[in-house]
Amino acid sequence: MKRSVWILFSFFLFCKGGAVEPMEKTHVLTLDEAIMLARVQSVDAAVALNELKTAYWEYRTYRAELLPEVNFTATVPSYHKGYNSYQLNDGSYTYVQNNYMQMNGQLSIDQNIWFTGGTLSLNTSLDFLRQMDGSSGNRFMSVPLALTLNQPVFGVNQTKWDRRIEPVRYAEAKAAFLSATEEVTMTTINYFFNLLLARENVAIARQNLENAEKLYEVAKAKRRMGQISENDVLQLELNVLDARSSLTSNESALKSHMFTLRSFLALGEDEELIPEVPDSVPEVRLEYADVLSKALANNSFAQNIRRRQLEADYEVAKAKGNMREITLFAQVGFTGTDRRFDTAYRRLKDNQVVEIGFKIPILDWGKRRGQVKVAQSNREVTESKLRQESMNFNQNLFVLVEQFNNQQTQLHLADEADQIARKRYHTNVETFLVGKISTLDLNDSQSQKDEARRKHINELFYYWYYYYQLRSLTLWDFAAGTGIEADFEKIVKH
Template identity: 35%
Template sequence: MNRFYVICFFLGLWSVQTGFAQTQQKYTLQQIISLAKKESQVSLQANNRKENLYWQYRTFLSNYKPQLSLTGTLPNYNKSIERITLPTGEDSFVPRGVVNTDVNLELRQSIGLTGGEVFINTNLARIDLIGDQTGTSFLSTPISIGFRQPIFGFNQLKWDKKIEPLKYDESRKAFSEDMERIAVQSTDLFFNLLVAQITLRISELNKANNDTIYKIAQGRYNVGKIAENELLQLQLNSMQSDQQVTQAKLDIETSQLSLKIFLGNNENLKDIQLLAPPTIPDLTIDESLALSEAKKNRARYVQFRRQKIEAERDIARARGNSGLNVNLFGSYGFTQNAQDFNNVYRDPQNQQRLQIGFQIPILDWGRQKSTIQTAVANNKLVQSTVAQNELNFEQEIILKVKQFKIFRSRLIIAQKADDIAQRRYDIAQKRYLIAKINITDLNIALQDKDNAKRGYLEALRRFWKNYYEIRQLTLYDFEKNEPIRY
């Protein structure tokens, strides 16, 4: 009779397990991460930020290249009564009608070293009188070369040349960090669903086992082999299994929906089935390597350098905008006027201009000094804040690397514990069916098996999440031994 019960039990177990072997498309952790990097909304946002910052950098580069522009007025019509000075020296109000037309072509080049500008231009202007007195006149400037140069002032171009390349480098590395952050988020969502799916399989298997054992126990109870309380305990186990299956199905729906939304709600992902990472990688991470790669690859360290330079720039701006400011303008060219277009370019005359403007603060009640000292104090604050942030960041990396070693060790132990607990439960099942142990021992073995499986899955989650967090913090692939670039 006992042999018959055992055969029935394993036939039931086989039927449940074959139900799990349905043909479905299954995804690994790496495949889910790859999908998220390509199709998730977070990935699209990261790409948009990258593109935005790229064009900002292109705008900065254009500031140091020649700029060619064409400006003009076509036309400017004015008919009004205006005040004019007569040849006798008297003023009089007379009606006038004037049409002004002009066009100017200018090529200018900024000078980053000095903050000034050189230019070359040519222009042509025409005036048409309308009314009682009519006439046309032209004014030409065939060529004019000049410069504009602030002296003692703040040179924005010089500082932009130091800061903007750092911003662009920071944005490129930040994009790589965004991609690795997606990997961390994907890992969390992956294991949420994986745990739910495995929990459902365990719950359904436990339910099948409990139902089969309960049916066998009914037969044994009827012949007086077991007590009623043991039968009731088995019935309770079967009912609890039903609740666990229902809860596991709900957890799967919730976790699957969260993962689908994160992956961009792809219509092809109707029923996501996941595969647990099969092996534990034989991988060690050196703390010194992680730190050195983080300093080379992370946007945070570029940000630290940029913040220091920006603080120094603010001091230079405060000093440059205080005290004596001088603006120098000069040009040399040719000009001519005529009553008709054919003569306006004949025998041009020299045109020379020189202008020196200055501003000297005399009384400002300490405003300029306060502005400078504020910038100096802010620079000290930035220096100390950056130094502290560097220490915090290094500590975070060291802690993550130490955790990686611990999590890997725990994962190996959890994997062995899961295997041992499963084997122990299998033995306990067989021994219970031949009445070698009681129901209490069987329940303990069942609980230990389920707890060991949950512990293994949690250890697996922590290991892989920690690994991808280290990748994000260092932008270094420790499996391929190369920096991460996107």
């Protein structure tokens, strides 16, 4: 009888956890393929790209403000008919009618002067006036050429500060885009391994149910021969019920995780994804000092620290500049006026204007000085926050490096434990069939086998997750030994 039972079970005793049978349309998905799809098709990747585009065009706008700007303004025509008050020689007032049509146009070239903060403009304009009542006629006024300077003397130089802040802001945005791309990869790894573990759980549950049913049939046969107790038979029957419940629960979890990954990768709902266990991992040993130097050189955090420090300094400079306002306005050029268009450009006269205006508070009850103190206090708060954030960043990076280095050992141990637990379970099944161990020992070996398999997949997940988390912080490919770069012009204009 023992030999017949052994033959009955020999075909399944050494089988590994089977895969879930695929539907009609299946998609065998590797981790590399999932990462590639996520970087191209996921909503998170689209959000990161749009944020980069916004930063790119903001930077382009800033760059354009440093270049000459050509403007043409015109009014064609402007018609007025109404009454205005007019004072006579005797001091009394009367109303006179105005009825005229006016047109004007002006062409200007404006240039911001970044090292002084002023604006230099080159203008040419023409005005036309026609009186509709009384001595009607045309009048022209021309300004063939006028050079205008508008210069704040002690105020903050906005253009100069923009030249310091905006390039840092754009560098921060570019680094943030690369980090966001790596974070998309981290999300993909999370969803991928959730699905992988769910499929493994279904495979384990299905195999356990199959084994439980067959072991239960053997136990009933052995009970009829008086070789085991009724308690063992009942325990194996409970194992069958537990295995069926576990299979149902795991199949539901599998569907949920598959839907999540399909939605994230923007794949069709009719595809059944079959994730493949990665057959290799990038085995590298990291040094904290090296990782920290790469993070401070490449990560958007370093640019963020620098930008916020510059912005705090700018607020202090602006508050100090507002303590007194002095502006210089100067214009030199020529102007001409006549009833005819051509002579309006011939009979030219000098046209010069020089103005120096200032506003210095005599008594403001310390308002402007208080604004300076507030800006300086805010800068000190910002500096304290930046120091704390830098310390936290360095500490978190140190912990992450340690976790990654330790994870290599954890992964190797989990792999060995998985293999040993499988062998032990199959050995215990054989031993149970010949009646040398109890159902409790068999159940224990099965639980350890399942737990070892799950732990191996979890450790594999943490290894990949830590690896790409380090990539996102350092923007460095440790396996290839190169930095993570991108053609931003091509990405934005694609």
